[in-house]
């Protein structure tokens with residue numbers, strides 16, 4: 001990967017502009033003492049994240065659901081291919097990460113009482129999937145992050161275009 005031109009020194013360079021990279025960049029950019037950059041291999045909004053349907057599974061209702069049940073469902077759906085330790089981290093940290101996404105600007109569907117709407121989808125034994133705008137792509141909310149990644153912070157540079165700040 002060639003960075004054509006970096007116009008300012010950075011304290012932190014985040015690689016990738018999907019939900020993983022941008023959530024890290026937006027969080028870091030909240031610190032006024034950090035100059036944060038995002039390096040991506042294409043346009044800022046060209047990431048798998050753009051095409052995600054916005055459904056995120058996490059144990060957000062403790063009525064009958066549990067992280068152990070989420071773990072078991074995921075391992076069953078993974079048909080022996082899952083890294084059990086990684087899945088354990090995902091199910092344990094999932095609820096907090098969903099709330100963190102909301103804090104960062106993600107808008108998930110809610111019922112009339114204001115509670116997150118939980119859908120039951122394939123492979124899940126309990127309703128635990130939140131959506132943004134029904135089945136609309138996650139770009140509904142990740143687009144806000146992409147727009148936030150223009151100057152002044154974090155700045156983004158991509159290969160093939162000198163010091164592009166999207």
Ligand SMILES: Cc1cc2nc3c(=O)[nH]c(=O)nc-3n(C[C@H](O)[C@H](O)[C@H](O)COP(=O)(O)OP(=O)(O)OC[C@H]3O[C@@H](n4cnc5c(N)ncnc54)[C@H](O)[C@@H]3O)c2cc1C
Nearest residue numbers: 016017018019020021040041047048049051052053054055
């Ligand atoms: C059609 C579709 C529907 C989906 N629906 C859902 C869903 O409903 N729920 C769900 O949880 N998940 C869904 N997913 C999966 C989800 O989109 C991904 O798991 C998630 O977006 C991954 O985010 P990420 O930030 O890790 O990676 P990405 O969004 O893929 O971002 C990777 C970033 O890294 C950059 N990059 C890659 N290589 C380099 C390199 N060599 N140098 C510099 N930069 C590089 C890319 O340009 C990009 O910006 C779906 C995926 C697809 C394709």
